[in-house]
Amino acid sequence: MDLARKFGAETAEGFVSQSEELNIEVREGQVENLKLAREQGLGIRALMGGRMGFAFTSDLSPEAIEKTASLAVEMAAQASADAHNGFPRPFAGYPRLDLYDAAIAETPLENKIELAREVEAAGRAYDPRVQVTEACAYHQSLAHVHVANSLGLAAEFAASVCGGHAVLVAAEDGDYQTGFGLQYAWHLPDVAAGKIGREAAQRAVQMLGARNVEAQEVPVVFDPYVMAGFLGILAPALTGQAVQKGKSVFAGRLGQQVGSPRVTIIDSGLNTAGIGASPFDGEGVPSRETVLVKEGRLAAFLHNTYTAAKEGTASTGNGNRGSFRSVPEVGPTNFYLAPGDLTPDRLIGDIQKGFYVTQVMGMHTANPVSGDFSVGAAGLWIENGELAYPVRGAAIAGNIGDLLTEIEGVADDLRFIGSVGAPTVRIGRMCVSG
Amino acid sequence: MRCILPDKELLQRVLREALARAGDFADVFVEERRVVGITCEADQIERMVAGTDVGAGIRVIAGGNSVYGYTNDLSWDGLMNAARIVVQATGEGGGEKVLDLRPVTAPYAFAVGLAPEKVEAVAKVELVRRANDRARTAGPAVRQVTVGYADTHQKVLIANTEGQYVEDERVRTRLMVNVVARKDGLIQTGYEAAGGFKGLELYQEVPPEQVADKAASRALQMLEARPAPSGRMPVVLSSEAGGTMVHEACGHGLEADLVQKKLSVYAGRIGEKVAAPPVTVIDDATLPGRYGSLVFDDEGTPGQKTVLIAAGVLAGYMYDRLTAGREGKSSTGNGRRESYQHRPIPRMRNTYIAPGADDPAALIASVRRGLLVKKMGGGEVNTANGDFVFEVAEGYMIENGRVAYPVRGATLAGNGPQVLQLVEGVGTDLGFGIGTCGKDGQGVPVGDAQPTILLRELVVGGTEQG
Structure with a gap:
């Protein structure tokens, strides 16, 4: 920061992260790939005359840091001036969260390899038709983050997360179906290896013999994985950034009904059920809980320091930073749809004919600005309130905004897939292309 | 530094x-x-x-x-x-x-005309400004324009225990324009990008204004579009549409790691007919200036042109060292990685369907009722069974052999091996697209291309019945 100011910045910010990563991939009981990594880096933001520049380096030698500071100032000179650019002032304190467990790093490698093997063994033992392992893995990452700015803010935290995932293929009569299972935890004993493997196996096996269906309009049920995918494309539209840029379907609709009364959407950096928890964001602003949609009514948007200044409000602690290589944008921490009180079975039970979607393809092609989506879908066909047979090769299309208003039922099975959480959800009607 | x-x-x-x-x-x-x-949004150079x-x-x-x-x-x-x-x-x-x-001796060299580090930041900002200003004048419905510019200069040293030592440099630049248009409460977007294994001379060949025009007209056109139909129908993929279909429908399934894990519908089928006779698919590192081109791959293997499907018959897979070694073969130079943080795995370079013998206009004229895709967006494939989807970024209904009206909101779904059998015509033209392909959490720059092709039938996932 001192260097940046020496080169001409009025205020500056430094963001340093050090991280360690371990990934173990097992196939047929053998460690097929093992990855161990350490990295560190620095990102410097320099502000002068309302112009913000950014530079980063993974080389932390004194010369490299000096060069990076001067580069940040050089970049600032080319940026447009904007009076809302700035850094947060120091905060009185930060929430205490249980995010670091030294036992994760200290546990021997062999135990973690064994955990990955258990994931695979449980999946393969679930059903003889589970014949191919695409990946069964253990992951852990440790990170130590420091943020400081020349207004006096200085904060640091450490976090460690561990978990596993499985992608298994079931085969029968020349038909191959893939299933996926995943879990993350803050403590090693909380990782349920067998459950991860069995979930992937079950999701693959239930799809064997899938057929195509005719195009029709029917009620549709999304499982938590699929609904979490849809929430992922909804999240950008609920940021102040998108609203201010005219890139949100929710712009100008605060206080209005944007979803059915069953829809409550929350962002919370304090909820440790998701791996997006942290005491503060990429600018050092304390994390908090923000209710974005309350019983269908649009209640708030997410902000970082810049978008909040532009809006005349306070940052919600959503200045997300991918790594030291990027500037803080606005993004969710843990983003989830609050659970309802029905069981998933009840949600499906009174559907005469419908589609229970367990896999979607091409979710990344959905348009976060217009909210339009059209995705490939596979799952189970519902007949007389029961899951009748598997379906593949279908497509479903619509608009994520409309989807919120058409949510008829929300189940009680909220589950986090990484940092996005969703329960099973039922949509009144959707066009299913066969 | x-x-x-x-x-x-x-x-x-x-x-x-x-x-x-x-x-x-x-x-x-x-x-x-x-x-x-560099990112420009809301008329401001926001990110430097x-x-x-x-x-x-x-x-x-x-x-x-x-x-x-x-x-x-x-x-x-x-x-x-x-x-x-x-x-x-x-x-x-x-x-x-x-x-x-x-x-190791380089098999060929790519000339970089105007190296990014020799160009002042202010000149790069000017390119961004030119694209931004042009897109903003396209019409009153244009509500937001985002222009992104990026250049990378990557120097690599690769050494292995077989004694191979490679020094290589890769220079890539990219300009993308995203336009948001709004009319009567309807929001639509248009995207266009230009990029290559090139320096800034790229923008003399493809001026920023041209990228901006395409993005803006796409967004405005889609405001006028009707919702896409849902159902099965013939589809014409224009050569301008990019190559997402070939990338998803067959490219990924021909990567040797997936083949060896029996995660590909193309496993064990070398020498078999997997596509209609006019279909030849090639993955080529050697094309000068293309986004997926390279001189050496990230394991130090020299780049090459690899024929994957020859006149409908499966000819080979894409290998890195590890997968090639398992079969006693040589790497095809497809061992790529996002960065030093990732191990190399078999990846595509520039993947394309080779031009055929049909007149592109005649292919459209032959369709009674179907969909013309002028621009494809992203896609995804499940290689285990070949099911794939891709997004239509610009589409039109064809009625009685004529392009009738634009449609929006469609995804096309199909099955790789089936779709390649359904190719009924292959045009004489060839158009390239650029993209970042994601696999196993790694993104690498790729090119893809195809001529205008006619497919007998695909599932169109729109919102209108029928």
Whole structure:
């Protein structure tokens, strides 16, 4: 920061992260790939005359840091001036969260390899038709983050997360179906290896013999994985950034009904059920809980320091930073749809004919600005309130905004897939292309 | 910035250390990457980013399995430590001998006209401004314009225990324009990008205004579009549409790692008819200036042109060293990685369907009722069963052989091997697209291309019945 100011910045910010990563991939009981990594880096933001520049380096030698500071100032000179650019002032304190467990790093490698093997063994033992392992893995990452700015803010935290995932293929009569299972935890004993493997196996096996269906309009049920995918494309539209840029379907609709009364959407950096928890964001602003949609009514948007200044409000602690290589944008921490009180079975039970979607393809092609989506879908066909047979090769299309208003039922099975959480959800009607 | 990349002697020591306990093969990949990124939105140059990333990845292969470690400490101690950490994770059993390093001769060279580091930041900002200003004048419905510019200059050193030593430089630049248009409460977007294994001379060939015009007209056109139908119908993919279909429908399934894990519908089918006779599919690293082009892949294997499907018959797969070794074959130069943080895996370069004999206009004229795709968006494939989807970014209904009206909101769904059998016509033209392909959490720059092609039938996933 001192260097940046020496080169001409009025205020500056430094963001340093050090991280360690371990990934173990097992196939047929053998460690097929093992990855161990350490990295560190620095990102410097320099502000002068309302112009913000950014530079980063993974080389932390004194010369490299000096060069990076001067580069940040050089970049600032080319940026447009904007009076809302700035850094947060120091905060009185930060929430205490249980995010670091030294036992994760200290546990021997062999135990973690064994955990990955258990994931695979449980999946393969679930059903003889589970014949191919695409990946069964253990992951852990440790990170130590420091943020400081020349207004006096200085904060640091450490976090460690561990978990596993499985992608298994079931085969029968020349038909191959893939299933996926995943879990993350803050403590090693909380990782349920067998459950991860069995979930992937079950999701693959239930799809064997899938057929195509005719195009029709029917009620549709999304499982938590699929609904979490849809929430992922909804999240950008609920940021102040998108609203201010005219890139949100929710712009100008605060206080209005944007979803059915069953829809409550929350962002919370304090909820440790998701791996997006942290005491503060990429600018050092304390994390908090923000209710974005309350019983269908649009209640708030997410902000970082810049978008909040532009809006005349306070940052919600959503200045997300991918790594030291990027500037803080606005993004969710843990983003989830609050659970309802029905069981998933009840949600499906009174559907005469419908589609229970367990896999979607091409979710990344959905348009976060217009909210339009059209995705490939596979799952189970519902007949007389029961899951009748598997379906593949279908497509479903619509608009994520409309989807919120058409949510008829929300189940009680909220589950986090990484940092996005969703329960099973039922949509009144959707066009299913066969 | 002064950055000292390690010398050959150090790399040789690192390799010896890596095979100290066990292993058949080891390699080290050292990278220095300089990037500049500029984003303009709301008429403001909002993001000015520059950075340097340096690091090295060390890999040991033992009995077909691999251990990979990386560090961004390139000092003697840093690299030797990283090698020791990797070694601790390998088993016992005596490592192979490490041969002396000898430089590998480059098979060809790509000329970079205007290297990004020789161009002042202000001139790059000007390119961004030109695109922004042009897109904003396209019409009153244009509500937001985002222009992104990025250049990367990547220097790599690759050395392995077979004695191969490669130094390579890759220069890529990219300009993308995203336009948001709004009318009567309806929001639509239009996207266009230009990029290549090139310096800034790219923008003399493809002016920023041209990229902006395409993005803006696409957004405005889609405001006038009707919702796409849902159901099965013939589809014409224009050569301007990019190559997402070939990338998803067959490219991924021909990557040797997926084939060997029996995760591909194309496994064990070499020599079989997997596509209609007019279909020839090629993956080519050697095309000058294309986004997925390369001189050496990220394992130091020279780039080449690889025929995957020849006149409908499956001819070969795309291999990296590890997968090639398992079959006693040579790598096809498809071993690529996002950065030193990732191990190499088989990836596409520039993948395309070769031009055929049909007149593109005649292909459209032959359709009674169907969909014309002028631009494809992203896509995804489940390689285990070949089911794929891709997005239609610009589409039109064809009625009685004529282009009738634009439609929006469609995704096309199909099955790779089935769709390739359904190709009824292949045009004489060829158009390229650029993209970042994601696989196993790694993104790499790729090109794809195809002529205008007619498919007998695909599932169109729109919102209108019928």
